[in-house]
Amino acid sequence: MKDFQDLENQLKQTMRSRWQSKQPAAAFEAEVQAKLDARRAHKRLRHITGAFALSAVGFVAIILIFAMPRFNNVPLWFDKNLQHVVPAMDSTSNAFTAFECPTPFPTPLTRMPQPTAAPPLTLNPNKLLTPKPTRVKKTRAPRPTAAPTPTIEFLTSSGQWKIYQDPKYGYAFEYPDNWSVQSSYQIIGIGQPLAGSFVSIWNYSSRRAPVRNPPEALGIHVQFYPAFCTYETLEQALSYGEPIAPLIPDIRPPSPLVPHAPVGGYPAWQHIAYPLYKNANEQLEVVVPRGKWLYRFRADPANSEQMDVFNHLLDSFTTP
Amino acid sequence: MKYADSMHLVRACRAGDRLAVETFVRAYKLPLYQLALSMLDDPQEAEEAAQDALVIALDKLDSFRGEAQLKTWLYAIALNVCRGRLRKRKTRERVARIWNAINSLRAAAPEPPHEIATRTEQSALLWNAIQNLSDVEREVIVLRYYHELDTAELTRILGVSERTIRTRVQAALDSLRATLEEEGNEI
Numbered sequence: 001m002k003d004f005q006d007l008e009n010q011l012k013q014t015m016r017s018r019w020q021s022k023q024p025a026a027a028f029e030a031e032v033q034a035k036l037d038a039r040r041a042h043k044r045l046r047h048i049t050g051a052f053a054l055s056a057v058g059f060v061a062i063i064l065i066f067a068m069p070r071f072n073n074v075p076l077w078f079d080k081n082l083q084h085v086v087p088a089m090d091s092t093s094n095a096f097t098a099f100e101c102p103t104p105f106p107t108p109l110t111r112m113p114q115p116t117a118a119p120p121l122t123l124n125p126n127k128l129l130t131p132k133p134t135r136v137k138k139t140r141a142p143r144p145t146a147a148p149t150p151t152i153e154f155l156t157s158s159g160q161w162k163i164y165q166d167p168k169y170g171y172a173f174e175y176p177d178n179w180s181v182q183s184s185y186q187i188i189g190i191g192q193p194l195a196g197s198f199v200s201i202w203n204y205s206s207r208r209a210p211v212r213n214p215p216e217a218l219g220i221h222v223q224f225y226p227a228f229c230t231y232e233t234l235e236q237a238l239s240y241g242e243p244i245a246p247l248i249p250d251i252r253p254p255s256p257l258v259p260h261a262p263v264g265g266y267p268a269w270q271h272i273a274y275p276l277y278k279n280a281n282e283q284l285e286v287v288v289p290r291g292k293w294l295y296r297f298r299a300d301p302a303n304s305e306q307m308d309v310f311n312h313l314l315d316s317f318t319t320p
Numbered sequence: 321m322k323y324a325d326s327m328h329l330v331r332a333c334r335a336g337d338r339l340a341v342e343t344f345v346r347a348y349k350l351p352l353y354q355l356a357l358s359m360l361d362d363p364q365e366a367e368e369a370a371q372d373a374l375v376i377a378l379d380k381l382d383s384f385r386g387e388a389q390l391k392t393w394l395y396a397i398a399l400n401v402c403r404g405r406l407r408k409r410k411t412r413e414r415v416a417r418i419w420n421a422i423n424s425l426r427a428a429a430p431e432p433p434h435e436i437a438t439r440t441e442q443s444a445l446l447w448n449a450i451q452n453l454s455d456v457e458r459e460v461i462v463l464r465y466y467h468e469l470d471t472a473e474l475t476r477i478l479g480v481s482e483r484t485i486r487t488r489v490q491a492a493l494d495s496l497r498a499t500l501e502e503e504g505n506e507i
Contacts, residue, residue: 007493008465014446015358015466024353024367029345035375036341043379 161312166197170320171264171295173313175201201309234269234289254285263288263295264317273298284310290319326390334381345374351391351467352398358462359402360409369405373398388476395469396477399459406455449499457492464489 164181165172175181183199234257260270266288273285284301287294295317299310329347332340352373357366377384377397384393450458463469463477474485 007497010446011450011461011465011496014450015462018361018447019354019357019466022353022357022363022366024349024370028349028353028367028371029342032345032349032371032374032378033338033341035371036378039375039379 161316163316164199164201166199169197169293172316172318174316175313176203176309179203179309201313203306234287257287260286261314263297263314264290264319266290266319272301286314295319327386330381330384330386330390333378341378344378348374348377348391348394352394355395355398355463355467356402358466359399359459360405365405365409369401370398373401376401389473392473392476395463395467395473396479399477403455445500446496449496452499453492453495457488457495460485460488461492461496 160177161174162177163172163174166183180202181199182202183197235254255272257269257271260268262268263286268286268288270284270286273283281300281302283298284307286297288297289295297310297314297317299306301307329340329344333344349370353366353370356369356373357363360366360369373394377394380397384390450461453461460474460478463474469477471482471485475482478485480488
């Protein structure tokens with residue numbers, strides 16, 4: 001075997017004999033020029049297309065921003081049931097503080113009777129006062145070792161009042177000092193959860209309530225919803241978030257809204273509404289739209305004691 | 321000559337001087353074609369690769385800062401173009417092999433005239449040995465012994481260290497020698 005030098009020389013000769021005599025075609029320069037022109041034209045077209053696409057995106061963004069000025073800085077939910085956009089709930093902070101309705105809340109409603117010509121509120125006493133049939137259950141003999149079932153001690157108003165002030169939204173009202181208050185900020189409608197609060201005042205001590213919403217309990221409910229100015233009518237706003245309605249086959253629709261005495265210094269309306277719970281009585285509801293918010297007060301009109309408390313609550317109601 | 325040096329030519333090309341572009345292409349078409357031919361071993365494909373390399377170079381002249389020689393910069397571009405074409409060719413060949421195997425129709429392909437001519441030469445076995453080298457080894461052998469580039473130029477073109485260049489050259493030569501010994505031929 002010869003040394004590496006021979007191998008290297010042989011390599012050079014082999015490759016030269018194979019390639020060195022070959023030349024590019026005569027049209028080489030012209031083809032390069034044509035390819036270069038095509039490449040530059042393609043580049044220009046790409047720039048133009050890119051600029052056009054960017055402009056289109058910007059245009060669409062501007063349209064979206066100006067088409068929905070009410071929802072600036074607010075995340076959106078799309079309500080599939082009502083085909084209506086409502087602001088989403090922010091559970092950690094009150095995201096609706098920055099939200100302002102573009103126009104005042106649509107009150108009085110076009111379909112609503114004027115306060116001067118309003119017919120008196122008519123209630124259906126047969127419906128409202130009919131006691132619910134008591135279901136008799138078969139009871140087993142109590143086991144000797146079983147702990148005694150706690151009973152609910154229903155309270156009457158002592159005539160003394162305490163003030164409830166919502167820690168998040170600041171509205172306040174008075175309620176009997178021996179009743180219990182339950183509040184929640186998780187309001188579930190038919191579609192999506194809403195912001196706001198739901199406060200119930202019960203005629204029993206919270207420590208003595210082994211079941212939720214016992215049928216004998218007297219409940220006054222204050223609901224506080226945002227952004228109902230996005231609805232065309234107050235009735236539409238009230239129909240939102242009625243979870244009980246679809247569950248009752250022969251439920252009577254809510255009665256038309258009629259004026260109510262001002263609550264907290266703001267115009268108010270009232271009507272007979274759906275019951276809040278299945279098998280519960282129909283409810284007297286007083287609604288107070290205020291700016292972007294809607295206050296809803298409910299009570300059982302068949303219970304005189306509850307109505308006394310309810311009226312006191314409305315009289316003492318204040319908003320921040 | 322209108323253009324005093326390569327940087328002068330580059331500046332004129334950047335300015336959009338068509339005559340400068342023509343001069344540029346005329347000046348570098350042969351070395352780039354030869355490089356592409358040595359990498360691809362196909363005159364038609366080599367011509368296309370050289371054209372592509374020149375087009376890319378003329379389009380990217382703004383990125384040439386004159387730190388290396390213009391020829392070295394062009395070689396690096398042409399080498400990348402050739403690598404891309406080799407990758408595509410291998411994929412095509414692999415697909416063709418699979419297709420032929422599936423159909424059991426693979427027939428001995430007629431060899432091109434230059435293959436027959438080469439076989440008659442004394443260096444046919446060496447050529448076959450070169451073809452059997454890996455891409456990396458063949459690349460460095462062709463650039464070193466055919467284009468006669470020194471180690472420093474190879475370093476800039478291939479983007480690896482001088483030590484790596486020397487190692488690759490040595491490995492390629494060892495591989496060639498081993499292949500030739502297997503064939504029972506001594507050089």
